[in-house]
Amino acid sequence: MASKLLVVHFGELSTKGDNKKQFIDCLYRNISHALKEYGPSIKKTYDHIYIHLEDRVDEILSRLKEIPGIQRISLSEEVEKDIDRIKEKCSEILNREKPISWKAKVKRADKKFGTSSMQLAQEIGAYCLSHGAPKVDVHGPQMPLSIEIRIDGAYISYKEYPGAGGYPLGMNGKVLTLLSGGIDSPVAAYLLIRRGLLIECLHFASPPYTSEAVIDKLSDIIELLNVYQAKIKLHVVPFTKLQEAIYEHVAEPYCITVMRRMMLRIAEKAARKFGCAAIATGESVGQVASQTLESMLCINEVTSYPILRPLAVTDKLDIIITAKKIGTYDISIRPYEDCCTIFAPKAPKTKPKSREAAYYESKFDFMSLIDKAVEGIKDIDIIPSESNRLF
Numbered sequence: 001m002a003s004k005l006l007v008v009h010f011g012e013l014s015t016k017g018d019n020k021k022q023f024i025d026c027l028y029r030n031i032s033h034a035l036k037e038y039g040p041s042i043k044k045t046y047d048h049i050y051i052h053l054e055d056r057v058d059e060i061l062s063r064l065k066e067i068p069g070i071q072r073i074s075l076s077e078e079v080e081k082d083i084d085r086i087k088e089k090c091s092e093i094l095n096r097e098k099p100i101s102w103k104a105k106v107k108r109a110d111k112k113f114g115t116s117s118m119q120l121a122q123e124i125g126a127y128c129l130s131h132g133a134p135k136v137d138v139h140g141p142q143m144p145l146s147i148e149i150r151i152d153g154a155y156i157s158y159k160e161y162p163g164a165g166g167y168p169l170g171m172n173g174k175v176l177t178l179l180s181g182g183i184d185s186p187v188a189a190y191l192l193i194r195r196g197l198l199i200e201c202l203h204f205a206s207p208p209y210t211s212e213a214v215i216d217k218l219s220d221i222i223e224l225l226n227v228y229q230a231k232i233k234l235h236v237v238p239f240t241k242l243q244e245a246i247y248e249h250v251a252e253p254y255c256i257t258v259m260r261r262m263m264l265r266i267a268e269k270a271a272r273k274f275g276c277a278a279i280a281t282g283e284s285v286g287q288v289a290s291q292t293l294e295s296m297l298c299i300n301e302v303t304s305y306p307i308l309r310p311l312a313v314t315d316k317l318d319i320i321i322t323a324k325k326i327g328t329y330d331i332s333i334r335p336y337e338d339c340c341t342i343f344a345p346k347a348p349k350t351k352p353k354s355r356e357a358a359y360y361e362s363k364f365d366f367m368s369l370i371d372k373a374v375e376g377i378k379d380i381d382i383i384p385s386e387s388n389r390l391f
């Protein structure tokens with residue numbers, strides 16, 4: 001019997017039926033893959049996933065904390081299904097961990113187990129207190145001891161760690177995420193992954209106006225995101241010709257609107273090509289001229305594809321907190337030029353009209369440049385370092 005045990009509690013507990021089975025199977029696969037090098041024995045049940053291990057608890061815990069779909073993880077010990085062994089183990093844990101206060105809570109999945117939950121909790125309390133355990137606090141114990149009597153054994157959980165939440169990765173399909181070098185889009189990408197969505201990234205590059213160095217920046221961002229989803233693909237769109245044509249044929253206040261309509265048209269074609277069921281951006285309502293509701297309406301009109309905006313109503317300060325938590329912030333603030341900023345008009349339209357945007361678009365054959373841009377998309381493989389690789 002392995003001495004230590006990690007009990008994985010599922011996120012989104014309202015999930016039921018077939019969905020729940022798919023949730024558990026997907027999470028089980030992801031955990032098995034992520035912990036392959038540690039070789040622990042992993043068991044799934046309808047309520048929890050159990051990971052039996054001998055050592056390297058801290059390393060395994062820090063891996064588990066990154067895996068989407070896990071609500072919390074409890075550190076437990078397995079013990080023979082015998083009242084005396086259970087009491088001794090509880091006492092051993094309390095004397096070793098020395099909490100200020102504690103409380104025993106018993107749950108019996110095995111109803112055939114002779115002693116009732118209440119009676120067992122009382123017996124454990126009395127035994128531990130007479131063997132040097134600290135005081136019991138039934139209302140707010142520092143260490144709630146959770147004793148679970150299952151068919152296959154007894155488990156005592158004594159510490160809990162928060163998980164990443166969300167859905168198991170790969171459960172909700174694949175999304176093409178528009179990734180700039182800024183602060184917002186990497187955070188949006190992270191939130192999508194946490195929701196169980198696999199992502200591929202699309203970047204619009206306009207060399208020589210934008211520098212090649214942005215690719216290094218994006219690679220560094222993706223390498224960090226690879227902690228949550230390995231082997232994320234980066235597709236780079238050659239955008240220079242289209243952008244030059246926009247600035248030649250479109251009145252300055254409409255340049256950004258038209259440019260973003262072109263980006264979405266390209267993104268839709270690329271999403272279909274890469275088998276992605278939606279497009280995602282790091283837009284946040286009101287942040288800049290192209291992100292007012294009126295702008296979004298005018299820009300969105302060119303596609304019927306679903307657009308996910310995970311940050312739509314998130315404040316910049318909260319976005320920054322998440323960017324710092326996942327480590328992308330320091331990379332995002334490195335100076336760079338984006339295709340959205342290089343030709344930025346002095347007074348972009350904050351309430352653009354579709355009719356006017358369409359009028360400017362009719363003055364030139366933009367559609368053939370769109371097709372060429374899609375044909376010219378280059379795939380850049382980001383190879384994560386071995387320690388980052390999850391799947």
Ligand code: ATP
Nearest residue numbers: 178179180182183184185202203204281282283340
């Ligand atoms: P970010 O911090 O993510 O760059 P932002 O606040 O600077 O966002 P914009 O530059 O208007 O806002 O871009 C809004 C969204 O459009 C970005 O979050 C990203 O999803 C997408 N985007 C902008 N520039 C590019 C680009 N060069 N390549 C791919 N997507 C882009």
Ligand code: MG
Nearest residue numbers: 180182338340
């Ligand atoms: Mg940007």
